[in-house]
Amino acid sequence: MKLVDQSSQQYRRLWWFASRGFAAVLLVLLVTSILTTPGGLQNLFNGLAIGGVYAIFALGYTLIFSILRIINFAHGAVFTLGAYFTYFLTGSAVGFNGLLANQQLPFGLPFPIAMIGGGILAGLCGILIERVAFRPLRNKGADPLLTLVSSLGVAVAIVNVIQLLVGAEIYSYPRNPFGELPAALNLGTFGGLSQRPVIIRTIQVIIFAVSMVIVVLLTYFINATKTGKALRAVAEDATTSSLLGIDTNRLILITFFLSGLIGGIAGTLVGLSVNVSGPYFGINFGLKGLAVIVLGGLGDIPGAVVGGLVIGVAEAFVPSAQVAYKDAIAFAVLFLVLLLRPQGLLGRAVVQKV
Amino acid sequence: MALLEIENLSVNYGGIRALQSVSLSVERGEIVTLIGANGAGKSTTLRAISRIVNARQGRIILDGKDVSRLAPHEIVKLGVAHCPEGRRVLARQSVYDNLMLGAYVRRDAAGVKADIELQFKRFPRLEERRNQLAGTLSGGEQQMLAIARALMSRPRLLLLDEPSLGLAPLIVREIFRIIGELHNEGVTILLVEQNASLALQHANRGYVLEAGELTIRGNAADLLKDERVRQAYLG
Ligand SMILES: Nc1ncnc2c1ncn2[C@@H]1O[C@H](COP(=O)(O)OP(=O)(O)OP(=O)(O)O)[C@@H](O)[C@H]1O
Ligand SMILES: [Mg+2]
Numbered sequence: 099m100k101l102v103d104q105s106s107q108q109y110r111r112l113w114w115f116a117s118r119g120f121a122a123v124l125l126v127l128l129v130t131s132i133l134t135t136p137g138g139l140q141n142l143f144n145g146l147a148i149g150g151v152y153a154i155f156a157l158g159y160t161l162i163f164s165i166l167r168i169i170n171f172a173h174g175a176v177f178t179l180g181a182y183f184t185y186f187l188t189g190s191a192v193g194f195n196g197l198l199a200n201q202q203l204p205f206g207l208p209f210p211i212a213m214i215g216g217g218i219l220a221g222l223c224g225i226l227i228e229r230v231a232f233r234p235l236r237n238k239g240a241d242p243l244l245t246l247v248s249s250l251g252v253a254v255a256i257v258n259v260i261q262l263l264v265g266a267e268i269y270s271y272p273r274n275p276f277g278e279l280p281a282a283l284n285l286g287t288f289g290g291l292s293q294r295p296v297i298i299r300t301i302q303v304i305i306f307a308v309s310m311v312i313v314v315l316l317t318y319f320i321n322a323t324k325t326g327k328a329l330r331a332v333a334e335d336a337t338t339s340s341l342l343g344i345d346t347n348r349l350i351l352i353t354f355f356l357s358g359l360i361g362g363i364a365g366t367l368v369g370l371s372v373n374v375s376g377p378y379f380g381i382n383f384g385l386k387g388l389a390v391i392v393l394g395g396l397g398d399i400p401g402a403v404v405g406g407l408v409i410g411v412a413e414a415f416v417p418s419a420q421v422a423y424k425d426a427i428a429f430a431v432l433f434l435v436l437l438l439r440p441q442g443l444l445g446r447a448v449v450q451k452v
Numbered sequence: 453m454a455l456l457e458i459e460n461l462s463v464n465y466g467g468i469r470a471l472q473s474v475s476l477s478v479e480r481g482e483i484v485t486l487i488g489a490n491g492a493g494k495s496t497t498l499r500a501i502s503r504i505v506n507a508r509q510g511r512i513i514l515d516g517k518d519v520s521r522l523a524p525h526e527i528v529k530l531g532v533a534h535c536p537e538g539r540r541v542l543a544r545q546s547v548y549d550n551l552m553l554g555a556y557v558r559r560d561a562a563g564v565k566a567d568i569e570l571q572f573k574r575f576p577r578l579e580e581r582r583n584q585l586a587g588t589l590s591g592g593e594q595q596m597l598a599i600a601r602a603l604m605s606r607p608r609l610l611l612l613d614e615p616s617l618g619l620a621p622l623i624v625r626e627i628f629r630i631i632g633e634l635h636n637e638g639v640t641i642l643l644v645e646q647n648a649s650l651a652l653q654h655a656n657r658g659y660v661l662e663a664g665e666l667t668i669r670g671n672a673a674d675l676l677k678d679e680r681v682r683q684a685y686l687g
Contacts, residue, residue, distance in 0.1 A: 324552070331542050331553050337504055338540040343528030343557035343605060 149410020174384020180362020195265025220362025543587025
């Protein structure tokens with residue numbers, strides 16, 4: 099049945115052209131500014147590196163949202179936990195404050211292993227959060243808003259426990275976490291495209307590579323494995339999934355584990371780049387992650403990836419004199435995009451088949 | 453012993469009484485049909501068996517075992533497949549993956565593959581569309597997929613909720629031909645239908661549900677002749 103009358107269809111077509119046109123203009127501006135501003139390419143690469151982390155961090159929200167239609171506000175805190183777990187698994191000692199002052203593990207793991215271990219521990223915390231903050235409310239059929247509040251409560255609790263145990267100081271990972279690698283790569287001027295030589299820190303390359311490996315693995319898991327397909331089934335229709343013999347609670351646990359695992363690794367990656375700045379490490383990141391998923395269109399992997407990279411690159415172009423406004427950029431970009439595409443960059447308008 | 457035995461089942465939705473002390477049984481190899489008007493509680497009965505709604509009271513006994521407190525996925529493991537009202541195919545996954553998910557509880561990968569081919573023989577229209585997203589199938593094709601998907605778990609008991617709903621007469625006939633085929637293969641079926649005459653023609657026995665209570669029961673052939681059934685449901 100045709101529900102749309104002629105005039106509103108014309109209006110929509112106009113809107114479509116306007117928004118595409120606007121997007122094209124923005125793209126042209128972006129490309130020219132990358133090529134003409136001094137250090138434009140440099141900014142682009144810096145932006146992609148951090149954008150990769152934004153992307154995988156946001157995937158943690160996306161996974162849980164796609165199944166429960168709830169934003170897990172504790173995700174930023176899990177990110178923080180992952181960074182701390184990795185720190186301790188490398189065998190480094192706690193600082194002077196907190197109940198665990200000066201303690202350290204009797205062993206130290208090589209950094210890549212510690213990072214994976216930190217992610218796994220963060221994933222287990224994710225499972226705990228589901229059991230404590232989500233499932234009890236779900237079983238009672240509580241309003242999703244309440245679950246939102248309870249996940250926020252968990253976030254606050256985690257931040258406080260971290261502060262209590264290990265204090266609020268800055269923690270830095272061991273030097274040369276990946277062995278003796280050159281600190282940076284000089285990519286030259288790209289045959290004159292860039293006025294200055296483009297220099298990329300090795301850490302940035304590693305961060306971006308790890309992020310993209312995670313995106314690929316997760317995409318494979320979701321689309322090509324039996325458990326991944328079951329996960330998508332639960333996301334689409336939980337009741338019908340249970341009629342097929344799928345244990346929905348178990349799959350929700352798996353989802354929380356994956357979300358925590360990825361979030362924890364993201365925390366470690368950011369810690370590598372800028373140090374672990376204290377118990378509130380992940381909070382700011384948490385907000386930005388929200389911007390990323392809304393920007394990308396809630397609920398799928400490509401959306402989170404595009405959203406993450408766009409925000410990362412946009413931030414990188416903030417002149418260093420205005421660095422104080424850097425965080426505002428994420429939300430300014432978000433605002434602009436939502437104005438033109440309320441469903442997000444890649445999101446499709448919700449189509450209901452009657 | 454009956455394959456399925458329901459004793460005094462009552463279900464409420466909030467304050468609304470949907471089922472009131474329903475007792476019925478299904479013997480191995482039978483087709484039993486549950487007929488009744490809109491809102492009589494037919495779907496609710498099937499949902500209670502699959503445990504996707506909670507019973508207020510009563511017991512559900514499968515093969516001698518009380519299953520009234522199990523989780524839905526455990527019911528499937530015990531050999532009950534529920535093909536829900538309105539098909540409920542997974543629109544965003546392919547026909548093939550819908551069938552794979554129908555076999556989620558099975559561990560024999562080779563047997564599952566073979567069974568998918570078997571379903572494709574039974575429903576050639578699905579084979580032609582094996583890689584198509586289920587959401588893009590026609591209503592009749594979706595119904596076929598829903599039935600095929602339910603069969604993928606190799607159920608002992610198949611719960612079918614209004615398989616003819618909204619389908620053209622030709623497709624309805626095709627669906628009922630397949631129900632007969634399944635019956636001949638020995639599958640036990642509890643069939644919910646609004647199309648009472650077709651259902652009774654294919655079933656061994658029938659129950660009539662009125663406003664949450666069972667009022668008439670008997671052999672399908674007798675119900676077809678029953679004056680009350682004729683007036684209310686066979687028109
Ligand atoms: N989720 C629900 N919440 C509240 N009431 C419900 C719910 N599901 C069903 N009901 C009510 O329970 C009664 C029985 O519903 P049920 O779906 O079992 O009927 P039915 O016999 O399958 O009808 P139909 O032939 O229309 O499918 C109806 O009055 C219905 O309104
Ligand atoms: Mg019904």
